[in-house]
Amino acid sequence: MIVVNQVADxxxxxxxxxxxxxxxxxxxxxxxxxxxxxxxxxxxxxxxAGVDESGLSITxxxxxxxxxxxxxGQFVAALTGSGHLEVATDPADRRVRTxxxxxxxxxxxxxxxxxxxxxxxxxxRRIGPDRYASFRADLAALSSAPDSDV
Amino acid sequence: MIVVNQVADxxxxxxxxxxxxxxxxxxxxxxxxxxxxxxxxxxxxxxxAGVDESGLSITxxxxxxxxxxxxxGQFVAALTGSGHLEVATDPADRRVRTxxxxxxxxxxxxxxxxxxxxxxxxxxRRIGPDRYASFRADLAALSSAPDSDV
DNA sequence: CCTCTTTCGGAAAGTTGCTTTCCCAATGAC
DNA sequence: GTCATTGGGAAAGCAACTTTCCGAAAGAGG
Numbered sequence: 001m002i003v004v005n006q007v008a009d010x011x012x013x014x015x016x017x018x019x020x021x022x023x024x025x026x027x028x029x030x031x032x033x034x035x036x037x038x039x040x041x042x043x044x045x046x047x048x049a050g051v052d053e054s055g056l057s058i059t060x061x062x063x064x065x066x067x068x069x070x071x072x073g074q075f076v077a078a079l080t081g082s083g084h085l086e087v088a089t090d091p092a093d094r095r096v097r098t099x100x101x102x103x104x105x106x107x108x109x110x111x112x113x114x115x116x117x118x119x120x121x122x123x124x125r126r127i128g129p130d131r132y133a134s135f136r137a138d139l140a141a142l143s144s145a146p147d148s149d150v
Numbered sequence: 151m152i153v154v155n156q157v158a159d160x161x162x163x164x165x166x167x168x169x170x171x172x173x174x175x176x177x178x179x180x181x182x183x184x185x186x187x188x189x190x191x192x193x194x195x196x197x198x199a200g201v202d203e204s205g206l207s208i209t210x211x212x213x214x215x216x217x218x219x220x221x222x223g224q225f226v227a228a229l230t231g232s233g234h235l236e237v238a239t240d241p242a243d244r245r246v247r248t249x250x251x252x253x254x255x256x257x258x259x260x261x262x263x264x265x266x267x268x269x270x271x272x273x274x275r276r277i278g279p280d281r282y283a284s285f286r287a288d289l290a291a292l293s294s295a296p297d298s299d300v
Numbered sequence: 301c302c303t304c305t306t307t308c309g310g311a312a313a314g315t316t317g318c319t320t321t322c323c324c325a326a327t328g329a330c
Numbered sequence: 331g332t333c334a335t336t337g338g339g340a341a342a343g344c345a346a347c348t349t350t351c352c353g354a355a356a357g358a359g360g
Contacts, residue, residue, distance in 0.1 A: 010290065011199065011266055013173050018293030020166045028163075043346060049161065059308060071347050073310060095308040095355045116161055126296060127288050135288040138277050140160065142285075143168030146276060193317060209337060221318050223339060245326045245337040307356075314349070320342085327336070 027115035035108060040082055047075040048084050048105055049112050055100035057090070084108050177265035185258060190232055197225040198234050198255055199262050205250035207240070234258050 028042040037044075050065050062072035076099055079085040084105035090096035101109065124132035178192040187194075200215050212222035226249055229235040234255035240246035251259065274282035 010293075011263075012270060012286070012289075013170060013178075013196070013266075015286075015289045015293040016166050016170045016173075019289065020163060020170070022295050023163050023166075041345070046163070057308075058310095067346090068348060069309065070311085070349085074347080077310095093308085093356070097309070113161075116163075120162060123292055127291050131284070131288055134281070135285055135292075136162070136165075138281055138285040139162075139165045139169065139289075141277050142273055143160070143165040145172055191316070207337075208339095217317090218319060219338065220320085220340085224318080227339095243327070243337085247338070301360105303358100303360090305356100305358075308354085309352100311352085312350085315347085317345090319344075321340105322342100323338100323340085325337090327334105329334080330332090 023116070023119065027119040028112075031108070031111050031115050034111070037082065040078065044075055044079055045108075045112050047072065048079050048101070049109050051085060051099055051101050051105070051109075053101070055098045057096045057098060058087075061099055079105070173266070173269065177269040178262075181258070181261050181265050184261070187232065190228065194225055194229055195258075195262050197222065198229050198251070199259050201235060201249055201251050201255070201259075203251070205248045207246045207248060208237075211249055229255070 024042050028045055031037075031045060032040060032042070047061070047065060050061055056064075058073050058076060059069050061076070062069040065072060076085055076087065080087060084102055085099055086102050087097045087099050090098050120132075120136075126132075127135070174192050178195055181187075181195060182190060182192070197211070197215060200211055206214075208223050208226060209219050211226070212219040215222060226235055226237065230237060234252055235249055236252050237247045237249050240248050270282070270286075276282075277285070
């Protein structure tokens, strides 16, 4: 009896982790290396990429990223130190610290998107563009828990 | 102007993380709760599920899980303490500690697979079984880095 | 105004899931 | 009988956070 499908039933979490690890080890690592960002790590890239052009508060950014404002504040502090973010006190509400991108930060975010996009192009080449488009659409549909119907 | 596609271009890592989080928060959490495993965490489930019926060494298990033998040994120690794994010194090579499942461990692994399978059934219902089958096949194809052609 | 509650944000410590470094004991190679 | 290799672990360190606690500012109600 020949065992053909040794990997057919690999658990779903392992499959997701496998692709996730490729993203960290390839495009995200390339971004850090090409910018010479020794003090920053892949998780910082996710934070900086969550800051939009108009700027937002730490609390808003934390909600967008699904983490606590304390954790978010730690990453913002590091990215401020590296010159990619800047914070300013909101004059209308002096509790709020508004986070925005510096010029360096904008360049970093642009490269993150570009490298991720190039990586996705490679994925599309591996299984074909049509199948990749379906794959991504289905993943997007499954990526957030469904609304519990009211 | 109506904004329709606010999430159309969510980054791929965020999509993967979204589904991964659902797995941790739903089936894996249910396994831990239904067994009353207060001291164990989702990551322990991945380790115990990596032990097959025939048993294997710590080093082999670590390679299978993609972690160091030290890290693997820590999880094995916890799972031995909880009664799901047992270790025995290999008489043929007294350096080797062979890890195997206890009866409790086998029941735990069975429930992990069952809960994960039920969760995947829910996913399939959300987008349709055919699309889910394609999605999973494509994910499996992309989950490991491609062989660099020789 | 003056309290009362809420909200923004952070400091400090703790937690999870590991890795790195260093080491010993057992094995295999010669 | 030496030498290098391998299996495994102890101890410390690290990454990516959370939890707890707190203060300062803002808004709500009288």
